[in-house]
Amino acid sequence: MALLRFPDTFKWGTATAAYQIEGAFDEDGRLPSIWDTFSKTPGKVLHGHTGDVACDSYHRVDEDVRLLKELGVKMYRFSIAWPRVVPQGRGEANEKGLTYYEELVDKLLANGIEPFVTLYHWDLPQSLQDEGGWENRATIDAFVAYCEAVFNKLNGKVKHWITLNEPWCISILSNYFGDHAPGKKNLQAALDVAHHILVAHGKTVRRFRELGIAGEIGYAPNTEWREPYSSKAEDVQTAALRNAAFNEWFLSPVLKGEYPQLAVDWYASKGAHVKIVPGDMEVISEKIDFLGINYYTGSLVRHNPGNDLYDSEEIGSGYEKTDFNWNIYADGFYHVLTWITNTYGRIPIYITENGACYDEPANDTERSAYLHKHIIALHRALESGVDLRGYMVWSLMDNFEWAFGYTKRFGLVHVDFETLERTPKASYRWYKQVIEQGGIEI
Numbered sequence: 526m527a528l529l530r531f532p533d534t535f536k537w538g539t540a541t542a543a544y545q546i547e548g549a550f551d552e553d554g555r556l557p558s559i560w561d562t563f564s565k566t567p568g569k570v571l572h573g574h575t576g577d578v579a580c581d582s583y584h585r586v587d588e589d590v591r592l593l594k595e596l597g598v599k600m601y602r603f604s605i606a607w608p609r610v611v612p613q614g615r616g617e618a619n620e621k622g623l624t625y626y627e628e629l630v631d632k633l634l635a636n637g638i639e640p641f642v643t644l645y646h647w648d649l650p651q652s653l654q655d656e657g658g659w660e661n662r663a664t665i666d667a668f669v670a671y672c673e674a675v676f677n678k679l680n681g682k683v684k685h686w687i688t689l690n691e692p693w694c695i696s697i698l699s700n701y702f703g704d705h706a707p708g709k710k711n712l713q714a715a716l717d718v719a720h721h722i723l724v725a726h727g728k729t730v731r732r733f734r735e736l737g738i739a740g741e742i743g744y745a746p747n748t749e750w751r752e753p754y755s756s757k758a759e760d761v762q763t764a765a766l767r768n769a770a771f772n773e774w775f776l777s778p779v780l781k782g783e784y785p786q787l788a789v790d791w792y793a794s795k796g797a798h799v800k801i802v803p804g805d806m807e808v809i810s811e812k813i814d815f816l817g818i819n820y821y822t823g824s825l826v827r828h829n830p831g832n833d834l835y836d837s838e839e840i841g842s843g844y845e846k847t848d849f850n851w852n853i854y855a856d857g858f859y860h861v862l863t864w865i866t867n868t869y870g871r872i873p874i875y876i877t878e879n880g881a882c883y884d885e886p887a888n889d890t891e892r893s894a895y896l897h898k899h900i901i902a903l904h905r906a907l908e909s910g911v912d913l914r915g916y917m918v919w920s921l922m923d924n925f926e927w928a929f930g931y932t933k934r935f936g937l938v939h940v941d942f943e944t945l946e947r948t949p950k951a952s953y954r955w956y957k958q959v960i961e962q963g964g965i966e967i
């Protein structure tokens with residue numbers, strides 16, 4: 526057996542998000558988010574599950590920090606709930622909300638764990654949604670003001686900041702497919718949301734620099750990798766379109782100041798357009814310090830007119846799948862990372878999410894096998910010149926997996942949602958060893 530070692534500077538971590546783990550949905554001044562509304566709307570979330578209690582992490586900071594310490598991670602990515610910090614969405618900040626996060630950060634630092642903060646992980650204050658949410662450009666400045674309140678509270682303690690998590694999910698999944706909050710099914714609305722969150726990202730980066738906040742700022746798009754089923758022109762074109770619409774749509778505006786023309790033209794053929802105000806693209810492409818990349822899956826695709834928004838069909842057969850019914854496609858991880866570097870130039874990259882859903886604890890060796898495959902792909906990318914700085918497993922613990930509620934388990938730690946008891950899984954022990962040895966056996 527050989528050890529695939531990562532550089533000593535490479536940071537191993539894990540990740541969670543506020544609405545998925547905190548609970549305490551109405552405590553200490555928190556007001557509803559769009560996910561409180563969505564999860565309480567019949568038929569939106571499996572079994573009517575909500576984030577009211579979740580993993581009760583709001584009340585179990587010491588227990589969760591202990592799990593992180595024992596795991597041996599050097600960084601922990603979590604998100605800050607806007608509805609706790611500025612409950613009305615704009616206006617007065619809630620000191621109890623800010624203090625909760627300061628205490629969490631202090632406990633992480635006291636345990637030698639670097640906090641990696643996500644400012645927006647989907648929990649938009651409902652009061653802003655009542656005014657149009659991200660479809661309304663006014664929400665952009667509300668977001669910048671919320672971020673400024675957090676920057677000022679945690680400046681000097683938090684050194685890595687992420688503006689948005691998975692802009693594709695925030696915009697397309699939530700406003701075209703309607704699977705996530707607020708559950709709209711309108712392509713123009715989805716493109717409006719996508720553009721406004723990108724402007725909000727850029728304005729926040731600009732404010733971060735103006736305020737002279739310590740540390741680095743980036744953002745975390747989710748990526749997938751689509752390969753053409755055949756060398757037929759229509760299949761090659763379809764794969765290019767899927768990669769443009771999923772990956773480039775949220776990378777090119779930030780890293781090149783332009784939308785991918787292939788997808789712009791495709792959406793125009795569907796009657797949808799990006800409403801760019803002069804100056805927007807310069808704001809969106811305000812230089813970032815690092816890129817967070819989330820990767821889970823990919824597939825072959827082929828041309829299939831009318832099958833979906835992109836006249837495409839994903840080929841699922843022939844791949845092992847996780848319990849999320851996603852292909853296990855580790856080569857796609859290598860391809861997307863090298864493609865990013867070749868397309869946009871060398872930029873520091875943290876893997877801000879990679880992980881697998883296996884619902885039965887007995888299948889947890891499958892989770893370790895998934896991680897093993899993807900860490901090999903990561904090492905290949907590193908060896909190929911990708912500037913990889915760290916890797917965070919999604920997720921530290923089983924949690925509220927959005928429209929699937931508590932039925933889909935991504936955690937290294939099992940959570941009994943009746944008792945809230947945490948139990949490290951075999952994959953927790955496997956990952957602990959990876960961290961200790963700084964790499965994996967092959």
Ligand SMILES: N=NNCCOCCOc1ccc(-c2cn(C[C@@H]3NC[C@@H](O)[C@H]3O)nn2)cc1
Pocket residue numbers: 542545690691694698702703704747819821878919926927
């Ligand atoms: N109605 N038709 N729908 C068709 C459209 O579905 C096609 C694809 O849908 C998707 C795509 C991607 C996801 C997803 C989930 N995670 C895991 C979370 N990441 C952030 C963190 O919070 C984790 O929980 N990352 N990505 C979900 C659904």
